[in-house]
Amino acid sequence: KAMALNLGYYVPFGEPNAVKAGAIFAKIVKDHPSIAQDLEKRYKQKLLAVSGFNNYGLLSSFDWKKFEDLKGRKVLAAGPNLPWVAAGIPVRTTIPKAAQQMQTGVGEAIILFPDTDYKLKLHEAIKGGYYTITDFGAVTQIALTMNLKSRKKLPGEVLKIIDEEAKKYHTQSLTASQNDHSWGIAKLREAGTKIQVIDPAAKKAWAQKLSAWPNSRAEAVSKKKKIDMGKIMRAYIAETKAGGHTYPINYVIK
Secondary structure (H helix, E strand, O other): OOHHHHHHHHOOOOOOOHHHHHHHHHHHHHHOHHHHHHHHHOOOEEEEEEEEEEEEEEEEOOOOOOHHHHOOOEEEEOHHHHHHOOOOEEEEOOHHHHHHHHHHOOOOEEEEOHHHHHHOOHHHHOOOOEEEEEEEEEEEEEEEEEEHHHHHHOOHHHHHHHHHHHHHHHHHHHHHHHHHHHHHHHHHHHOOOEEEEOOHHHHHHHHHHOOOHHHHHHHHHHHHHOOOHHHHHHHHHHHHHHOOOOOOOOOOOO
16 A cells, blocks of 8 residues: 555666665655655554565576566566566465465466575475576565654654664664575575576566556556655666666666
């Protein structure tokens, strides 16, 4: 319902490092507070810090090299990243269902993080398979909040401690998330999963297929939430590029 905070999902193939992605998102929230307005206006919550996931990739039961190789393949994804399934057949999933879906063939691949793939034993469901580092990006979406009424009841010195701890949570949780990505890749490799990196041509072709989606999401969020999501998204892309990241294509946000 606080759909503007799904910003990172709306611009695929973003910054792959969770720590850097989190810093970029935190700056956007600071510079454009309207992105988090639902938290205070709708849910009466104060945003204390943001955190997120590590770099999304693709675990599959089949080998693939070209974007076209995914055509007709059933690809699992959950929630706001389901539209990333551009070449294959998108199949909605949830964490409890994923292993069974992969084992029974309801899904032949899944867009997820390597550490979670390993912990859920999804690689076992497909007898090893292939994990492709696609660099969909590390998405910052988790919000640490505090009830506004509770906040008003506390003295300033206590709030100061809470806010300082929230900053530590931001840094430490994102560092842990980034470390989990490396751990997940290593564990999958040890378990027999073949690790590969997406071909640049395949990444570009995939991004081109999704080229209109960021702008369509900006328009949808702007209309529903009455904020200038286009401006926020352009700022997000600019900050990501300024941090050294290169998108496979230039997304046009009107």
